[in-house]
Amino acid sequence: MGDxxxxxxxxxxxxxxxxxxxxxxxxxxxxxxxxxPSDALDPGAERERVRSFLADEVTAANADGVVVNxxxxxxxxxxxxxxxxxxxxxxxxxxILPCNKIGAPHARDAEALADALGIDHDTVHxxxxxxxxxxVTPDRFDLHDEPVRSGNAIARLRMTTAYLxxxxxxxxxxxxxxxxxxxxxxxxxxxxxxxxxxxxxHLYKTDVRALAAELDVPEFVVEKPPTAGFxxxxxxxxxxxxxxxxxxxxxxxxxxxxxxxEAIAARIEDLDDVDDETIVDLLxxxxxxxxxxxxxxxxxxxxx
Numbered sequence: 086m087g088d089x090x091x092x093x094x095x096x097x098x099x100x101x102x103x104x105x106x107x108x109x110x111x112x113x114x115x116x117x118x119x120x121x122p123s124d125a126l127d128p129g130a131e132r133e134r135v136r137s138f139l140a141d142e143v144t145a146a147n148a149d150g151v152v153v154n155x156x157x158x159x160x161x162x163x164x165x166x167x168x169x170x171x172x173x174x175x176x177x178x179x180x181i182l183p184c185n186k187i188g189a190p191h192a193r194d195a196e197a198l199a200d201a202l203g204i205d206h207d208t209v210h211x212x213x214x215x216x217x218x219x220x221v222t223p224d225r226f227d228l229h230d231e232p233v234r235s236g237n238a239i240a241r242l243r244m245t246t247a248y249l250x251x252x253x254x255x256x257x258x259x260x261x262x263x264x265x266x267x268x269x270x271x272x273x274x275x276x277x278x279x280x281x282x283x284x285x286x287h288l289y290k291t292d293v294r295a296l297a298a299e300l301d302v303p304e305f306v307v308e309k310p311p312t313a314g315f316x317x318x319x320x321x322x323x324x325x326x327x328x329x330x331x332x333x334x335x336x337x338x339x340x341x342x343x344x345x346x347e348a349i350a351a352r353i354e355d356l357d358d359v360d361d362e363t364i365v366d367l368l369x370x371x372x373x374x375x376x377x378x379x380x381x382x383x384x385x386x387x388x389x
Contacts, residue, residue, distance in 0.1 A: 093166035093202055094301045126292045128299035132167070135284045135296075139171035142282050143257060150176030151259035152251045154243055154277070155206070157181075157194030159306055161261040163293055164284055166300050168259055169202050179206035180250060182243045184215055198306070211242055218242070240276025257281040265290040265329060268336050269367065270374020271321070278377055289336070290329040326366055331359045339368050 143151065151168050155161045168177045179199040183192040192208060199206035218238065219228040228235040244258070251258045260280025262272050264287055272278035285293055290311070297307050311321040311329065322328050327335075334353050338344045344352070346364045353359060 093169050094303060126288075126295050128295045131288065131292070131296055132170075132299055135167045136171040139168055139259075139282075139284055143172060143176075146257055146281070148255060148257045150178065150254070150256045152178050152180060152247050152254065152256050153259045154247050154261065155179045155181050155195040155199060156261075157191035157198065157306070158309060158311065159297060159302070160263055160285060160290075160293055161195070162198050162302055162306050163297050163300060164259060164261045165199070165202055165204065166302065167284060169204060174203040175205075176256075177202070177204045178250060178254060178256065179204050180243075180247055181206060181208040182211055182246060183208070184211040184239045184242075194306070198303070201303075209246060211239065211246070214242060215239060237273045237276060240273035244276050244279050251281075259284065260286070262286060263288055263290050263293050265333055265336060267378060268340055269325065269332070269370050270377040271325065272377060274377050289333040291333045325370075326363050327359055331356055331363075332367060335359070335364055335367050336371070339364070340371060 139151070150172055153161060153165045153168060155165055165177060165179060179195070179202075181192050181195040181199070183189055196206065196208060215228075215235075215238065219235075222228070226234075228238060247258045250256070258280045260277065260283040262277060262280075262283055263285045266272050267278075267283070267286055288296065294307060325332060331353070334356070335349055338349045338352055339346075346361060346368065349364050350361055
């Protein structure tokens with residue numbers, strides 16, 4: 086699989102300023118204990134697989150590198166680190182795109198992480214652009230009191246910015262979504278659900294955490310409660326109804342192995358944070374969001 090490269094992040098990867106900012110913004114509660122996934126992951130093998138995938142895809146597209154939207158969270162940090170290992174820091178460009186005060190601490194983290202990786206990066210504050218966008222749209226599409234609608238609009242503005250950069254730099258947009266998010270449709274269509282490639286798209290969220298340990302990703306990133314960053318106190322766990330450790334076990338059984346809700350419940354009865362309703366809701370969400378995992382449908386036949 087080629088020579089093993091040193092971790093993108095070492096023990097001194099973050100400077101004192103970045104470390105201080107990270108400590109100030111770290112969650113006060115300890116990270117949730119991770120349960121053992123049913124399918125053991127070999128982080129080293131996955132690291133090599135993703136590195137080869139990135140290098141092959143960029144070469145096949147005759148691209149100069151990749152653009153990564155960096156949020157300061159786990160998935161985008163792991164994606165950027167693997168891209169640096171696969172392509173070199175000079176071929177990875179980071180975009181940091183806060184759109185409100187909630188996102189400011191995460192943006193500072195993302196800047197520090199980009200500095201630690203040695204990649205070129207820019208921070209673009211989208212608040213004024215989003216405000217202008219809302220001002221010119223019809224009143225019937227009001228964005229101010231609709232968090233889902235406004236969150237989707239912001240995600241699409243971020244992806245528009247990423248593709249502007251990719252076009253200008255002759256690079257590919259490297260998406261950061263993982264398999265858990267894709268299976269549940271927990272992405273914005275034509276927003277973070279749009280990209281030229283998804284290096285983590287085959288890995289569940291708990292797998293990404295294991296890969297982060299392999300890469301020596303700073304601990305404060307791994308311990309951050311996953312959030313979309315649009316509303317105060319918003320957590321992925323609240324939106325999805327369960328922590329990722331539970332969600333991943335349900336999806337491994339329900340999607341990968343085809344078990345129904347009762348069979349899944351019998352196999353995860355050791356977990357005390359999931360009930361039958363949660364299992365049904367997760368499987369229903371997977372079915373309802375199938376349109377986010379396919380290309381737009383077209384009529385069958387040759388026409389004419």
